[in-house]
Amino acid sequence: MHETIGISSPQPKLLQVIRDYYLLTKPRIIPLLLITTAASMWIASQGQVDPILLLVTLLGGTLAAASAQTLNCIYDLDIDYAMERTRKRPLPSGRVQPRNALIFAIVLAILSFTLLTVFANLLAALLALSGIAFYMVIYTHLLKRHSTQNIVIGGAAGAIPPLVGWAAVTGDLSWTPWLLFALIFLWTPPHFWALALMIRDDYAKVGVPMLPVVEGEEATTQQIWLYSLIVVPVSLILIYPLGSAGIVYGLIAVILGIFFLQKAWLLLQNPTDKQLAKSLFKYSILYLMLLCTGMVIDSLPMTHEVVSACSDRFGMIVSAIPNA
Numbered sequence: 271m272h273e274t275i276g277i278s279s280p281q282p283k284l285l286q287v288i289r290d291y292y293l294l295t296k297p298r299i300i301p302l303l304l305i306t307t308a309a310s311m312w313i314a315s316q317g318q319v320d321p322i323l324l325l326v327t328l329l330g331g332t333l334a335a336a337s338a339q340t341l342n343c344i345y346d347l348d349i350d351y352a353m354e355r356t357r358k359r360p361l362p363s364g365r366v367q368p369r370n371a372l373i374f375a376i377v378l379a380i381l382s383f384t385l386l387t388v389f390a391n392l393l394a395a396l397l398a399l400s401g402i403a404f405y406m407v408i409y410t411h412l413l414k415r416h417s418t419q420n421i422v423i424g425g426a427a428g429a430i431p432p433l434v435g436w437a438a439v440t441g442d443l444s445w446t447p448w449l450l451f452a453l454i455f456l457w458t459p460p461h462f463w464a465l466a467l468m469i470r471d472d473y474a475k476v477g478v479p480m481l482p483v484v485e486g487e488e489a490t491t492q493q494i495w496l497y498s499l500i501v502v503p504v505s506l507i508l509i510y511p512l513g514s515a516g517i518v519y520g521l522i523a524v525i526l527g528i529f530f531l532q533k534a535w536l537l538l539q540n541p542t543d544k545q546l547a548k549s550l551f552k553y554s555i556l557y558l559m560l561l562c563t564g565m566v567i568d569s570l571p572m573t574h575e576v577v578s579a580c581s582d583r584f585g586m587i588v589s590a591i592p593n594a
């Protein structure tokens with residue numbers, strides 16, 4: 271075996287280092303943050319988004335989210351070391367030094383800010399920066415270890431990406447991006463508490479007061495149900511009164527919403543069923559992904575043409591019916 275001879279080629283070591291810095295950014299979460307940014311950009315540009323601006327904004331958003339997650343990994347090193355799920359992360363396992371991680375996070379934040387300022391605008395750059403600050407100061411420092419409402423209020427950080435996307439396109443903010451913000455803000459509690467129900471022993475071990483740890487499964491599933499009941503109608507405000515989406519999005523939102531409510535209802539009936547919690551957690555991700563895809567499809571000029579052709583034809587059929 272090569273390893274026993276003691277000669278290790280430099281490439282696998284370099285690849286390992288790259289992999290560790292990549293893992294520091296909790297990369298699996300970032301694509302969904304980008305999907306919400308992209309959906310917002312598509313609506314803001316009425317289906318005709320500038321591809322370069324899209325690319326630059328998504329890159330700036332990725333760098334900002336990666337910076338935020340790396341800072342969180344540094345701050346939470348102690349609890350990440352104590353929890354089964356997070357023990358193998360690059361910092362607790364000693365593969366990356368906190369000082370190097372801090373430099374990495376600062377570089378990412380500077381790159382994000384510069385990129386967004388130069389190629390999008392200052393508002394988008396400042397919003398992304400505020401996302402990092404909010405996630406670190408409000409969620410990670412002030413709330414995560416001290417309040418059962420940690421992810422409700424802290425969840426606002428994860429709802430900032432659509433504001434970044436909208437600002438990048440229009441240079442300002444209006445009701446629609448704030449509605450998208452509210453949607454993700456309200457979506458976060460069912461998303462996270464469903465997961466927390468599955469891993470509550472881990473959080474209990476390190477004294478993080480997640481809702482299922484402090485108030486139990488029944489109270490948590492009631493809260494999940496409540497937020498789910500709000501999130502579904504809120505998703506329809508985009509159609510009325512805002513008028514920022516149409517029938518295609520409406521159909522998608524209603525169908526997705528029915529399944530969301532069904533899963534939250536089942537969990538409410540069986541608060542200790544970890545399989546149902548897992549199912550809702552997974553579905554929450556699919557829900558937001560498809561809802562955003564629905565927003566994009568709905569915003570496309572081609573969709574508008576198809577919808578208006580269909581409604582013209584429908585109008586002709588109706589007017590051809592005697593006494594209609």
Ligand code: HEM
Pocket residue numbers: 298299300302303306355409420421424425426428429454458461462465555558
């Ligand atoms: C304060 C708010 C939030 C908290 C506390 C939270 C927490 C978590 C945690 C602990 C996980 C499991 C990760 C792991 O196993 O390492 C997770 C998974 C995930 N979260 Fe969230 N989340 C929040 C908001 C969001 C937002 C806003 C998004 C995107 C819009 C998001 C997208 C995801 C995705 C896509 C996964 C699955 C990752 C995978 O495939 O393993 N989360 N979340």
Ligand SMILES: CC(C)=CCC/C(C)=C/CC/C(C)=C/COP(=O)(O)OP(=O)(O)O
Pocket residue numbers: 299331334335338339342346356397398399401402405414427428429430431434
């Ligand atoms: C615009 C911008 C830069 C926004 C950034 C927002 C952001 C990074 C949101 C992520 C939210 C999230 C996945 C939290 C994980 O909680 P945790 O850190 O408590 O999870 P853990 O228990 O896995 O460490």
